[in-house]
Amino acid sequence: MITHNRLFVIFILQYFAQLTYSQPSLKFFRKDYVYLEEPKAFYKIHTLHKSWNDAKEKCDMEGAQLFYPDDDDEAIAVIAHWNSTQPFSWIFIGVSTPNVKEVFETVDGFPVAEVYDRWGPGEPNDAGGIEGCVVMRRDGTLNDDNCAKKFPFICKKTLESLEWNNYCNIPDMAYEFNEKLGKCYKFHLNPMNWTDAYKVCDSEQSYLAIINDDKEAEYMTNLTSRAPKDKLEGNYLRGAVHLGFKNNKGWKTIKGMTLRDSGYSKWGGGQPDGGDKELCGSMFYNGHLNDISCGQNMFFICEHEIDILSTDYALRK
């Protein structure tokens, strides 16, 4: 009997360990990434041109990394994918001169010569003394160019680095599943303005959280009080977190509904009080709503719908 119980406990523990931390058996990262078998990684070609810094940041936000080739084989595989799907002739890659001029390093700190340094003829040449970021041409050769110029780029996630949050069905372990609400939430400890917070949630396949009832308000209050935020220094506003509503001819959620219709409209005492100066939505740490300046840097919460059906579909493809 004891042995059976023990076995059962071990089984349960293993089951939950697997449920929480297992690597996915199917090769899936996000619907917008393509898996390439040879380099064993997922890639997304971003067609919106961005400066090098913005490109790097976008990939980071998606839980990936600004792509650079690890070797010739990867360069060949990725260029084949690029050539078969997109017309442009240049992309920014994850190589720049972050520390010292003319010393080219990858986004994760390797000297470019250790990974892939097929420079084009006469490159790098630091033309005009302003070229510190690297682009790759369709033929696989590299050129140093101006970091402020805008190019398409590719984000990469290796299969090896992928961790799957099975509760939330998302490749981000920082999302917390709430059983009662049937949703997942992430408290972001990196203070940002409302617009950037909105972008970050969107990049994580989520949205800036919307409170739909008292239960959810209570949960978000609890999530906020548990977040290890009090030691964080820097220039940001304490006491409130950005949420997914704003004043757009009346207070509406980012899904376009009035607060009342979406189920929760408990303002803090005297709020909203900012008029034209406070057009974005936030929640005081106690769960009550507050209007806030959209430019104010604050913590924020993303909310994720567990979209099991469509992900299953993507997995089966």
Ligand SMILES: [Ca+2]
């Ligand atoms: Ca150049």
Ligand SMILES: [Ca+2]
């Ligand atoms: Ca909600």
Ligand SMILES: [Ca+2]
């Ligand atoms: Ca206010």
